[in-house]
Amino acid sequence: MEEENRRVKYTKMVIKESFLKLLQEKPITKITVSEICKLADVNRGTFYIHYLDIYQLLENIEQELYSELEKVLKSKPVSMTNFINLILKIIYDNSDLCSILLGDYGDSVLMEKIIDVFRIKSLEMWKQYKIKISELQADYVFTFLALGSLGVIKNWIKSGYTDSFKDIAQLIEKISNNGLNAFN
Secondary structure (H helix, E strand, O other): OHHHHHHHHHHHHHHHHHHHHHHHHOOHHHOOHHHHHHHHOOOHHHHHHHOOOHHHHHHHHHHHHHHHHHHHHOOOOOOHHHHHHHHHHHHHHOHHHHHHHOOOOOOOOHHHHHHHHHHHHHHHHHHHOOOOOOHHHHHHHHHHHHHHHHHHHHHHHHOOOOOOHHHHHHHHHHHHHHHHHHHO
């Protein structure tokens, strides 16, 4: 039984690695199950034992990363700096995967999920800091800051993580705080 579990884990791992390698080269819409199987050296039946299609495989990969991020996202951070640091550390620790999911050929909804949870956390923190802003304005400001932060994170990834995750977290927080100061 244990041998079978190791074999299943190995098979899923080579399928995922093969898929991610292809995703570095081209968009998901141009990838076929046959290509993944050929690269992974498994037959199509083996692929379909584990996944319905390529999109379920992508969803599975994203869900594994999101589960790790979810622990941070659902925690009660001491500060926004701490919160941003923890998220960026996970992205850095999973740099190869995040480079693909957030890269040119990534077709990821992962960031949308993270942004949705981050929206709730941010709005809660802003209420604690007694920022004078209407709910509608808060939503607009959050959207602006989130998309800007995502752009900074994508540039950080494209640069090959040349700055530390702590430096990027400080930059994001500094920009965010200065933007929020307009409402004090």
